[in-house]
Structure formats: C-alpha cells, structure tokens
Amino acid sequence: xxxxxxxxxxxxxxxxxxxxxxxxxxxxxxxxxxxxxxxxxxxxxxxxxxxxxxxxxxxxxxxxxxxxxxxxxxxxxxxxxxxxxxxxxxxxxxxxxxxxxxxxxxxxxxxxxxxxxxxxxxxxxxxxxxxxxxxxxxxxxxxxxxxxxxxxxxxxxxxxxxxxxxxxxxxxxxxxxxxxxxxxxxxxxxxxxxxxxxxxxxxxxxxxxxxxxxxxxxxxxxxxxxxxxxxxxxxxxxxxxxxxxxxxxxxxxxxxxxxxxxxxxxxxxxxxxx
Amino acid sequence: xxxxxxxxxxxxxxxxxxxxxxxxxxxxxxxxxxxxxxxxxxxxxxxxxxxxxxxxxxxxxxxxxxxxxxxxxxxxxxxxxxxxxxxxxxxxxxxxxxxxxxxxxxxxxxxxxxxxxxxxxxxxxxxxxxxxxxxxxxxxxxxxxxxxxxxxxxxxxxxxxxxxxxxxxxxxxxxxxxxxxxxxxxxxxxx
Numbered sequence: 345x346x347x348x349x350x351x352x353x354x355x356x357x358x359x360x361x362x363x364x365x366x367x368x369x370x371x372x373x374x375x376x377x378x379x380x381x382x383x384x385x386x387x388x389x390x391x392x393x394x395x396x397x398x399x400x401x402x403x404x405x406x407x408x409x410x411x412x413x414x415x416x417x418x419x420x421x422x423x424x425x426x427x428x429x430x431x432x433x434x435x436x437x438x439x440x441x442x443x444x445x446x447x448x449x450x451x452x453x454x455x456x457x458x459x460x461x462x463x464x465x466x467x468x469x470x471x472x473x474x475x476x477x478x479x480x481x482x483x484x485x486x487x488x489x490x491x492x493x494x495x496x497x498x499x500x501x502x503x504x505x506x507x508x509x510x511x512x513x514x515x516x517x518x519x520x521x522x523x524x525x526x527x528x529x530x531x532x533x534x535x536x537x538x539x540x541x542x543x544x545x546x547x548x549x550x551x552x553x554x555x556x557x558x559x560x561x562x563x564x565x566x567x568x569x570x571x572x573x574x575x576x577x578x579x580x581x582x583x584x585x586x587x588x589x590x591x592x593x594x595x596x597x598x599x600x601x602x603x604x605x606x607x608x609x610x611x612x613x614x615x616x617x618x
Numbered sequence: 619x620x621x622x623x624x625x626x627x628x629x630x631x632x633x634x635x636x637x638x639x640x641x642x643x644x645x646x647x648x649x650x651x652x653x654x655x656x657x658x659x660x661x662x663x664x665x666x667x668x669x670x671x672x673x674x675x676x677x678x679x680x681x682x683x684x685x686x687x688x689x690x691x692x693x694x695x696x697x698x699x700x701x702x703x704x705x706x707x708x709x710x711x712x713x714x715x716x717x718x719x720x721x722x723x724x725x726x727x728x729x730x731x732x733x734x735x736x737x738x739x740x741x742x743x744x745x746x747x748x749x750x751x752x753x754x755x756x757x758x759x760x761x762x763x764x765x766x767x768x769x770x771x772x773x774x775x776x777x778x779x780x781x782x783x784x785x786x787x788x789x790x791x792x793x794x795x796x797x798x799x800x801x802x803x804x805x806x807x808x809x
Contacts, residue, residue: 350793395788401744403786404715405708450715507703510789559714560707614700 355393356500356513357520360386364521368528372535377423379528380541383492384416386521387514387548394513404447404555405510411443412548419479419543436479437472440547444471447551448558467558470567471550477574478546482539484577485529486587489537490594491577492522492545495570498602499549502566503556505609511560515552518545530591546574563612569605573598639677642772642806644687646670649804651689651719655782656795665696665705667719674806676772678758681728685736687804689719709789710782716743724748728774732756736776742785751776751802761807773805 348354364386371378391397391409399406422432444467445452452464478495481488496519504512522545529535553570556562576597581590649670657663669690676683691713694705706713723738736751758772781796782788 350791352790398786401786403708403712403744454717507700508707508709509704510707510709555708559712561703 349393352509352513356390356516359393360390360517361520361524363389364524365527368525368535372528372532377420377536377538377540379525379535380419380537381416382525382528383518383521383537383541383545384412386524387412387517387544390513390517394510404450404559405514407443407447408514408548408551408555411447411551412544415475415544415547416540419539419541422479422539422543433476433480436476436543440475440550441468441472443547444468444551444554447471447555451558463558466564466567467554470571471547471554473571474550474553474574475543475546477571478549479539479543481574481577482537482542485535485537486526486590487577487581487594488542489522489526489529490591490598491574492542492549493519493526493595494577494598494602495549495573496520496522496545498570498573498605499553499556501602501606502562502570502609503552503560505606505613506556506560506562506566507613508556508560511552511556515549518549526591530587561613563609566605566609569601569608572601576601638679639675639683640770641809642674642676643809644670644672644674645771645805645807648773649687649806650802651687652801652803654799654801656797658793659795663696665694667691667693668695669693672806674772674804676728676758681730681734683723683726683728685721685723685726685738685804687721687802689721691717691719710787712743721749721751728753728756740780740785742782743787745785747780747784749778749780751778770808771805772808773803776802776804 364382367385368379368382371381395405399410448463448467452460455463474495478491481491496515500512500515500519503515525537525541529537553562553567557564557567577594579597581593585593646669650666650668651670652664652666654662654664667689670687672685672687674683674685691711692706694702694711696702696705705711708715720741721738723736726734726736728734732755734753734756736753738749738751739746740749753774753776756772756774759770760767761769761771777800779797779799782798783791783796
C-alpha cells in the first residue's frame with residue numbers, strides 16, 4: 345500500500361481523480377455549486393500525499409497551496425453574494441497579480457533592470473490572466489472544465505519537463521480532478537461548478553506556471569501558449585450537439601495550445617528529471 | 619599614552635586564549651562539501667557543491683575554534699545537468715528562493731590526535747537544525763607550494779549524516795533516500 349501511495353502516477357493521477365469524483369457526486373446531490381469543490385479536494389488529496397500541509401518556512405510551493413485555499417473561499421463568496429460582476433475581471437487581475445508578486449518576490453528582489461521588469465510584469469500578467477480568464481468561464485461548465493483539464497495537464501507537463509516534478513504533480517492533479525468533474529458535467533445534467541471551482545483552479549494553475557518559470561526552467565513561450573487555453577475555451581459550440589460531443593470538441597480546442605506548449609518544453613529540456 | 623591604555627583594556631577584556639586564536643579565510647579552491655544519497659535503492663549517488671566561502675578561527679594550543687561556511691546551493695553538481703537542475707528546483711534545494719546553505723559552528727574541539735568534533739547549526743532551504751561534524755583529520759602548517767614559504771593554512775576533513783526530511787526536503791521520499799552522508803574537505807588561509 346505504501347508503495348502505491350508513493351507512486352507519482354497514483355499521487356497525481358488516480359488519487360485526485362477518485363477524490364474529486366466522490367466529492368463531485370456528493371456535491372451534485374447537495375446542490376448549489378458544491379460539485380465545484382471537487383477540483384480543490386482533488387488538489388488537496390495530492391498535496392496530502394506529496395508535500396503535506398507544513399507551512400513554515402514559507403516557500404513558493406507552500407504559498408501556492410495557501411493561496412489555493414484563499415481563492416476557494418473568495419470564489420465561494422462570489423457565488424453566495426450577488427455582487428456586481430462588472431469590475432470583477434479587473435479586480436481578479438489585480439488581486440491575482442498581487443499574489444504572484446508575493447510568490448516571486450524572493451527572486452525578483454535579486455534581479456536588476458530590464459531583466460527584473462520583464463520577469464515581474466510577465467509573471468504578474470500571466471498569473472492575473474489565468475485567474476480572471478478561467479473564472480470568467482464559470483457559467484459554461486463544459487467549456488470551463490475542459491479548460492481546467494487542458495491547463496492542468498499542460499501546466500503539469502511543462503513544469504514536470506522543466507525540472508520540477510513536484511510542481512508538475514500539482515498541475516497534473518488539477519487536470520485529473522477536472523477529468524472527474526468533467527464526467528459529471530457531461531453525463532449528469534445541471535451540474536453547476538461556479539467560481540468556487542474556477543477561481544481556485546485559475547489561481548493555482550497560474551501560480552504553478554509562474555513558479556515553474558521562476559523557480560524551475562519552464563520557458564516563457566510555453567506559458568504564452570498556455571495562456572491561450574481560456575481563449576480557446578470561449579470558441580462557441582453548437583448547443584444542439586450532444587453533451588459528450590460538446591465536451592470532446594472543447595477538449596480538442598483547448599488541448600491544442602497545451603499540447604504544443606508541452607511539446608516545445610520537451611524539445612528543449614528532454615525527458616522527466618527522475 | 620592612549621595606545622597603552624587601549625592595550626590594557628584589550629588584554630583585560632579578552633582572555634589570552636581568545637587572543638591566541640588565528641583567523642582564517644576559507645579557500646574556495648580546496649573546500650568542497652560532498653554528499654551521497656540513495657537513488658531509488660539501486661545505487662548511491664555522489665554529488666558536491668562547487669562554490670563555498672567563509673571564515674574560520676583556530677587556536678592550535680587549545681584545539682578550539684570556530685567555522686562559518688556558506689555554500690552556493692545552485693553550485694550543486696552530480697555530473698548530470700538535468701538532475702542538477704532538478705536538485706536546484708523547489709523539489710529539493712529550492713536554490714532560487716534559498717540561494718545559500720550555511721553552517722555556523724557553536725563549539726569546536728580538536729584533540730591531540732588531530733581529530734575531534736565541531737557542533738553547529740546547518741541551514742538548508744530556510745530550515746536550521748543542529749548537526750555535529752566528526753573531524754577525522756586536521757593539519758596546519760606552511761603551504762609548501764607557496765614560493766615565499768609564508769602562507770600559513772589549516773585544513774580538515776569532516777563528515778556527518780543528516781535526514782533531508784528534517785530540513786523540509788521531502789520530495790520523492792522514501793524512493794530517493796532520506797539519509798544524506800556529507801563529507802567536507804576544508805582548507806583555509808591565515809589572514
């Protein structure tokens with residue numbers, strides 16, 4: 345059993361998938377947006393079997409995990425209270441950018457000149473964009489879950505190949521959890537996921553991508569390609585199509601930039617570091 | 619008159635033993651922390667850090683002293699670039715966030731047989747834990763390669779064993795070993 349739990353494929357594939365499926369099924373019965381909690385629970389299950397929940401000293405990975413929890417609370421509040429969403433994308437962009445600043449500050453403070461500006465502005469834009477763009481997909485569950493699958497597996501793959509297996513596992517865990525949630529959304533009518541799912545997914549995957557670039561060796565252009573995932577998820581699909589065909593089409597659309605991003609990193613960095 | 623008064627004050631404040639300790643600067647060309655760790659239980663992987671700096675003091679008569687070594691975490695080298703990149707990543711040393719590994723002694727005692735112990739605090743990835751180095755060999759003298767025969771240096775070999783999980787480095791446990799054996803080769807030139 346111990347061997348099974350220490351297998352990276354089980355840790356970041358099977359465990360988050362099963363955890364997310366169980367929570368998704370339970371959440372669907374409870375109603376509201378509870379099914380969306382499946383994404384965070386899948387992620388948390390992987391955190392539990394890999395790095396645990398120790399938060400001192402603050403490291404980039406621990407900051408990511410803590411910010412994932414905070415984003416879930418914030419996402420839940422957005423679903424509970426009928427605040428005006430007019431300025432929400434701008435607010436999310438700014439808040440997410442602030443979290444990115446906190447994440448990369450240890451490195452940013454040692455950089456100088458143009459190098460520091462490029463790293464800072466690029467990272468803030470990517471983190472902010474992922475949070476705001478992914479959250480904006482909340483009302484279209486099929487497209488939203490497809491985007492999390494692609495961004496999760498894409499981010500996981502590029503960070504895994506870019507020399508951080510741990511960050512890779514965390515990204516892959518979100519992808520695996522999104523597959524479970526995608527099954528519910530596809531085959532169980534009226535499964536809503538809300539900001540409760542999409543905000544933490546966007547924040548976590550944005551931060552993992554930034555961390556992979558700053559603390560491992562993920563090239564910037566692979567993140568630029570991953571940033572296209574939420575854009576591709578907005579391509580309209582015919583509502584006349586069966587749900588499974590919509591899900592498959594959405595996956596193909598969002599999978600293209602994620603797949604190319606992973607392929608580019610593989611060409612530069614080679615195989616998995618283990 | 620002032621010089622005489624200052625001298626009296628200095629000798630009154632500092633005991634003769636402390637005054638006798640010489641200060642040294644670590645020679646980075648002859649100071650390397652080496653380590654070994656189990657790789658998936660199949661073999662023992664060897665690695666070393668290429669960049670070190672620091673200071674040392676040593677009282678030869680008493681066999682006491684102190685040492686402070688700073689190791690550049692990014693200088694890790696196992697002979698395989700891809701693996702070195704992985705070791706620098708947040709999975710292990712987290713070198714971008716915690717660029718320095720440090721050792722600061724709290725107590726050192728070298729016996730007449732040139733062996734002894736150095737107790738101190740080791741900091742890896744922002745976590746500090748006490749460790750005890752076992753000094754297996756120490757030698758001080760004029761560097762025979764110095765053309766002027768003036769450079770005085772001390773060197774020692776030391777070893778210890780730590781658990782990386784104690785320092786929060788828990789990735790891929792237990793597949794990649796928890797126990798790390800560390801062997802230090804240190805040389806320092808008298809200031």
